Amino acid sequence: AQEVGGSDKDVVREYFNNTGFERWKKIYGESTDGVNKVQLDIRLGHSKTVENAILMLKDGRPLTGVTVCDAGCGTGSLAIPLAREGAIVSASDISAAMVSEARRQAEEALDGGGEGVAMPAFQVKDLEGLEGKYDTVVCLDVLIHYPREKAEGMITHLASLAENRLVLSFAPKTFYYDLLKRLGELFPGPSKATRAYLHSESDVERALKKVGWSVRRRGFINTQFYFANLIEAAPDSAMAAAAA
Ligand code: SAM
Numbered sequence: 001a002q003e004v005g006g007s008d009k010d011v012v013r014e015y016f017n018n019t020g021f022e023r024w025k026k027i028y029g030e031s032t033d034g035v036n037k038v039q040l041d042i043r044l045g046h047s048k049t050v051e052n053a054i055l056m057l058k059d060g061r062p063l064t065g066v067t068v069c070d071a072g073c074g075t076g077s078l079a080i081p082l083a084r085e086g087a088i089v090s091a092s093d094i095s096a097a098m099v100s101e102a103r104r105q106a107e108e109a110l111d112g113g114g115e116g117v118a119m120p121a122f123q124v125k126d127l128e129g130l131e132g133k134y135d136t137v138v139c140l141d142v143l144i145h146y147p148r149e150k151a152e153g154m155i156t157h158l159a160s161l162a163e164n165r166l167v168l169s170f171a172p173k174t175f176y177y178d179l180l181k182r183l184g185e186l187f188p189g190p191s192k193a194t195r196a197y198l199h200s201e202s203d204v205e206r207a208l209k210k211v212g213w214s215v216r217r218r219g220f221i222n223t224q225f226y227f228a229n230l231i232e233a234a235p236d237s238a239m240a241a242a243a244a
Contacts, residue, residue: 012145016095028075038225045226049169050077056232063087069134072142076102079120080109089120096124137162143170147197155207169230173200212236
């Protein structure tokens with residue numbers, strides 16, 4: 001939908017370069033100064049999503065040398081620990097402010113990180129502009145910015161970049177009304193609540209099925225104010241080969 005003064009995506013970019021950047025940097029940070037109860041709760045929920053995504057990714061094999069695309073990387077909450085595990089990380093975000101903060105944090109956290117630890121390659125890029133092939137594509141808590149009709153195309157695109165795995169987290173539709181009431185100022189305006197798009201697990205699964213991918217594992221993370229479905233999908237061909 002076109003908005004006065006720009007498309008949805010322009011509004012999201014503008015938000016995450018300004019108010020949203022400050023707000024989410026605080027939420028994803030470590031300091032408790034000026035962080036309210038709701039924000040602390042979201043920090044906790046999000047950290048569980050990151051932790052669980054890393055567990056999913058590490059399961060069965062080390063991440064050393066595995067190429068990972070972190071699509072919509074924010075401040076690097078996932079890209080940095082993955083790099084520490086030896087993954088070759090390409091991390092991008094629509095917001096230049098987010099990317100520069102992620103790079104700053106990575107330089108601080110990974111400086112002299114030891115043998116086999118490479119700095120993630122950071123890039124300012126929207127999801128649509130991503131290209132190339134990666135072993136694994138991860139996209140955490142970004143689909144909330146995609147309306148239903150665009151989410152399917154985005155899931156197809158992300159799957160096309162991944163050779164083996166796609167890990168996604170998204171706020172489930174089940175909690176729709178409740179969430180809208182609570183999300184308030186955490187999403188881009190002008191009508192902030194209308195800017196948070198929730199997705200049903202079955203819609204996401206259907207989008208994956210259409211391109212020959214299936215959900216291999218799933219999880220659900222929730223705290224008081226944070227809800228996320230976390231799924232790991234793989235191409236059906238790979239699953240059939242593994243079962244044979
Ligand atoms: N994935 C990160 C994490 O879990 O820590 C950040 C999640 S944050 C709620 C959402 C991020 O998605 C923001 O950094 C925002 O700039 C980014 N984003 C929103 N729309 C995007 C798009 N179309 N392409 C790339 N990034 C986008």
